[in-house]
Amino acid sequence: MAGALNAALRDELAADPNVVVFGEDVGPLGGVFRVTDGLHAEFGEARVWDSPLAESGIVGTAIGMAMYGLRPVVEMQFDAFSYPAFEQIVSHVAKMRNRTRGRVTLPLVIRIPCAGGIGGVEHHSDSSEAYWTHTPGLTVVTPSNPADAYSMLREAIRSDDPVIFMEPKSRYWAKAAVELPVQTEPFDRAVVVREGTDVTLIAYGPTVKTALETADLASEEDLSVEVIDLRSLSPFDDETVGASVRKTHRAAVLHEAAQFSGYGAEVAARVTEREFYHLAAPILRITGFDIPYPSPKLEEFYLPTPERILNALGTWEWEA
Amino acid sequence: MRFNPALTSVFGRKMVPMSLNVETRAPVVLPDPEPLRLIDDTGRAVPVKRRQGFELPSDERLLELYRAMVVARRWDTQVTALTRQGRLATYPSALGQEATEIGSVLALEKTDWLFPTYRDSIALMTRGINPVEILSGFRGDWHSGWDPHAHRTSTQSTPLATQALHAVGMGMAAKLRGDSVATLTFVGDGATSEGDTHEAFNFAGVWQTPTVFIIQNNQFAISVPLAKQTRARTLADRAIGYGVPGYYVDGNDAAAVHAIVTAALDRARSGDGPTIIECVTYRIEAHTNSDDPSRYRSSSDVTEWKSRDPLERLEKYLVSQKMLTDAVRESINTDAEKMAELTRDEMNAEVSHDPMELFENVYAAERPGLREQRDFLAAEIAAEAAAAVGSGVAS
Numbered sequence A: 001m002a003g004a005l006n007a008a009l010r011d012e013l014a015a016d017p018n019v020v021v022f023g024e025d026v027g028p029l030g031g032v033f034r035v036t037d038g039l040h041a042e043f044g045e046a047r048v049w050d051s052p053l054a055e056s057g058i059v060g061t062a063i064g065m066a067m068y069g070l071r072p073v074v075e076m077q078f079d080a081f082s083y084p085a086f087e088q089i090v091s092h093v094a095k096m097r098n099r100t101r102g103r104v105t106l107p108l109v110i111r112i113p114c115a116g117g118i119g120g121v122e123h124h125s126d127s128s129e130a131y132w133t134h135t136p137g138l139t140v141v142t143p144s145n146p147a148d149a150y151s152m153l154r155e156a157i158r159s160d161d162p163v164i165f166m167e168p169k170s171r172y173w174a175k176a177a178v179e180l181p182v183q184t185e186p187f188d189r190a191v192v193v194r195e196g197t198d199v200t201l202i203a204y205g206p207t208v209k210t211a212l213e214t215a216d217l218a219s220e221e222d223l224s225v226e227v228i229d230l231r232s233l234s235p236f237d238d239e240t241v242g243a244s245v246r247k248t249h250r251a252a253v254l255h256e257a258a259q260f261s262g263y264g265a266e267v268a269a270r271v272t273e274r275e276f277y278h279l280a281a282p283i284l285r286i287t288g289f290d291i292p293y294p295s296p297k298l299e300e301f302y303l304p305t306p307e308r309i310l311n312a313l314g315t316w317e318w319e320a
Numbered sequence B: 001m002r003f004n005p006a007l008t009s010v011f012g013r014k015m016v017p018m019s020l021n022v023e024t025r026a027p028v029v030l031p032d033p034e035p036l037r038l039i040d041d042t043g044r045a046v047p048v049k050r051r052q053g054f055e056l057p058s059d060e061r062l063l064e065l066y067r068a069m070v071v072a073r074r075w076d077t078q079v080t081a082l083t084r085q086g087r088l089a090t091y092p093s094a095l096g097q098e099a100t101e102i103g104s105v106l107a108l109e110k111t112d113w114l115f116p117t118y119r120d121s122i123a124l125m126t127r128g129i130n131p132v133e134i135l136s137g138f139r140g141d142w143h144s145g146w147d148p149h150a151h152r153t154s155t156q157s158t159p160l161a162t163q164a165l166h167a168v169g170m171g172m173a174a175k176l177r178g179d180s181v182a183t184l185t186f187v188g189d190g191a192t193s194e195g196d197t198h199e200a201f202n203f204a205g206v207w208q209t210p211t212v213f214i215i216q217n218n219q220f221a222i223s224v225p226l227a228k229q230t231r232a233r234t235l236a237d238r239a240i241g242y243g244v245p246g247y248y249v250d251g252n253d254a255a256a257v258h259a260i261v262t263a264a265l266d267r268a269r270s271g272d273g274p275t276i277i278e279c280v281t282y283r284i285e286a287h288t289n290s291d292d293p294s295r296y297r298s299s300s301d302v303t304e305w306k307s308r309d310p311l312e313r314l315e316k317y318l319v320s321q322k323m324l325t326d327a328v329r330e331s332i333n334t335d336a337e338k339m340a341e342l343t344r345d346e347m348n349a350e351v352s353h354d355p356m357e358l359f360e361n362v363y364a365a366e367r368p369g370l371r372e373q374r375d376f377l378a379a380e381i382a383a384e385a386a387a388a389v390g391s392g393v394a395s
């Protein structure tokens, strides 16, 4: 998937002279995850460069560039290191268009490697999506596979809205036979990645893979699981999710982030409000615990596994 | 014009440029601790040898500055009065800071960009933005009222120091495109303690962006005096740490402010990088209308600073140069009164607000979820209107 992201950046840099890429170590090194590998050499210092090490500065200057007509793509090195940029993102990136009655457009992309599962020490495995999705004005998307990574990043760069682009670190090394360029569904659409009839598992980013594994496991127990990859967290594709729930009558939402006030709460509430009469059971949240993200030796107990998910589905009050 | 021409004496000994043994990254020196002043308190031109290499602007230019400052003060006073009458929700006045505000903004070219704070309304007015558009946010109509692209002037930033980074970023964009455009931003003395000020200075230094930072040192951050923000000798001293030229300026001397900002902007546009300029002035009014300065400063301080009034100083100089004839004075006063009247009229007129606009311009792309909420509010308003008609209540 890192390769697909790299190709998307390369193709956008080549297609549009206004696209610039900067951040910490994104130049000659190619980023700590190598997503910007080779771009500095290919496009030069005026298009791809290492900035000083300061996240508020990176996002704040990207705002000024976007106001001037550039399309900056900036990288936050890790999820937890996006927090110094919180004020710039929430108070300016998200609001500028509205504050100016549409006169200022900020076409910028903030790439954030996110979530855990890679044995990272503390502050390297956060799932911060709810901070961003709770902020009107932001578009928040997350790919789960190489084809989407390519297509969605290109779409994000072309979007006139600022986009928080969350890249699940555990999927960086995911391989798939994809011929590039590839265009997948528009990024505001959720996609049913596996059809089923008994229950809908709503997943995104790193948990899509877990959900698919769960579906495999469930099929051995005669439970037919439908898996939805949300792809976009904000906006939320009510239509695709609603259609699935009206078919299966049961849904669970998966994420790595802590449960309390997490993104799953929004999903459960929305779907319940809209599809209550089609639901045979309450919507479950199968998520991380309400604790700080654990140390590498303990993260296996924290992350939802297919077994845990299946057990959770088994404890449901099933109604005939 | 020279930039930091002399080695500066600090702690009684000669300071040498910052890098003796390390590789020279930027040969800058500490600013002169004696504030740059071209016209002194009494309205007399400062001797050439004390002008740090800067020239006094022409008499015509000084008259233009004076005219704009008189208009600005009249306007600021008018807006404060309207605020007391309840026409505005709040207004942060810049009374007493006209030399810094106007001296800076009149140095900008049309193609340059300004990144202001809530304090800088008079600078916006001087830049030609319509008063109602400036006051849109303070009246509570809409957060920001003008088209930033039309005036090359960003929104008034309230989150302190954040706008300084926008100025640096835009400067970088202009530089990348090879445009001869400078960006200028105001930062308050209190706001220099914010991390974004540091990041902005540093990014500007590293990237050599065409950015001019005006630290508007009006002595207070709401109630907190400068001594509680910094232990540094001056705020301009910080510049040396970023490898950027720094200047310490009498912010009540419009001539000095204008000369140095003009030079710094020229320098920026010709590709020589950023400049940090501290202008020392004083906030005569309260922080905003809801502030009570008697809780944190004595009225004798205010009186003392009133005696260093930036308008009176320039006026005395212009009188000595025989530039202020009765006819000129009258035309300036007419301009000022016209602007005040226009503002009074426009601010006293009722404006209508469209609640449906709340949902516009949140995103460029259409959002179904937002459309639903919009429809909800529209239905609620329609139902209320229908109920009012039904019960015979005039709406």
Ligand SMILES: Cc1ncc(C[n+]2csc(CCOP(=O)(O)OP(=O)(O)O)c2C)c(N)n1
Residues within 6 Å of the ligand: B119, B158, B159, B160, B187, B188, B189, B190, B191, B192, B218, B220, B221, B222, B283, B287
């Ligand atoms: C990040 C942030 N923190 C706090 C505030 C609240 N606040 C508004 S103005 C102000 C004082 C700022 O003082 P200074 O920078 O010296 O500018 P001045 O108001 O004197 O022009 C404070 C604390 C704010 N607007 N933004």
